[in-house]
Amino acid sequence: MADITQCALVDSLVLRPARDLSDSEWRKLSQHLRGCRSCRERYGALSLAVMIEPEDAPTLLERADALLAAGKPREAEAEYRKFVELCGTRRGKELARVFYKLGSIREQLGGRHAAVECYDEAYRIDPTHAPTLASLGRIAIIAEEWEKARRIYRAMLLGNLEEAAGLTKAEVYFQLGVVHAKLGETAKALNMFERGLELDPQSGRLRKAIAGLRHG
Numbered sequence: 001m002a003d004i005t006q007c008a009l010v011d012s013l014v015l016r017p018a019r020d021l022s023d024s025e026w027r028k029l030s031q032h033l034r035g036c037r038s039c040r041e042r043y044g045a046l047s048l049a050v051m052i053e054p055e056d057a058p059t060l061l062e063r064a065d066a067l068l069a070a071g072k073p074r075e076a077e078a079e080y081r082k083f084v085e086l087c088g089t090r091r092g093k094e095l096a097r098v099f100y101k102l103g104s105i106r107e108q109l110g111g112r113h114a115a116v117e118c119y120d121e122a123y124r125i126d127p128t129h130a131p132t133l134a135s136l137g138r139i140a141i142i143a144e145e146w147e148k149a150r151r152i153y154r155a156m157l158l159g160n161l162e163e164a165a166g167l168t169k170a171e172v173y174f175q176l177g178v179v180h181a182k183l184g185e186t187a188k189a190l191n192m193f194e195r196g197l198e199l200d201p202q203s204g205r206l207r208k209a210i211a212g213l214r215h216g
């Protein structure tokens with residue numbers, strides 16, 4: 001039996017941004033939607049997302065991580081997507097990590113464009129996550145999106161994130177040098193290569209790049 005007072009409460013809660021709801025409000029909403037068919041029909045897909053209680057989120061992530069580790073990227077992707085739905089408008093670092101994982105799954109399954117969308121979303125939520133920057137920078141170079149590559153590698157240097165991204169500072173200077181050269185910014189390119197060489201005097205590719213610019 002639908003309780004009219006409860007339905008009115010749901011009407012007021014469901015219209016508020018999900019992030020503004022307290023845990024107890026969220027629970028009330030979820031419990032009512034489970035039991036009240038008319039509210040479920042009224043709110044459709046929105047009610048389905050709300051019906052997963054906040055307590056379910058860690059279980060969802062654990063299941064997704066386990067599927068990914070078990071070599072089942074498609075099944076893991078479906079679970080991560082549920083987590084994204086569950087978060088609604090609530091944006092946190094955990095959600096950024098999920099978008100990063102969705103990006104790497106997409107990349108693994110051969111969808112570079114979809115992968116970039118996920119990495120971009122991860123970057124918007126948390127611009128300091130080094131592996132996200134590394135993936136975005138790597139793909140930008142492959143896709144010859146030089147301005148984006150410049151922005152990403154600069155952000156990496158500014159945040160001292162290269163080590164966490166699995167790169168040395170000299171490698172980032174090399175990439176930035178390549179990007180500046182592609183953009184026709186020869187003096188800046190030379191400067192980047194020289195800084196890289198200071199940190200890694202043995203680097204053959206940095207020496208070669210400098211020689212190429214000086215004589216080219």
Ligand SMILES: [Zn+2]
Nearest residue numbers: 002007036039
């Ligand atoms: Zn109701």
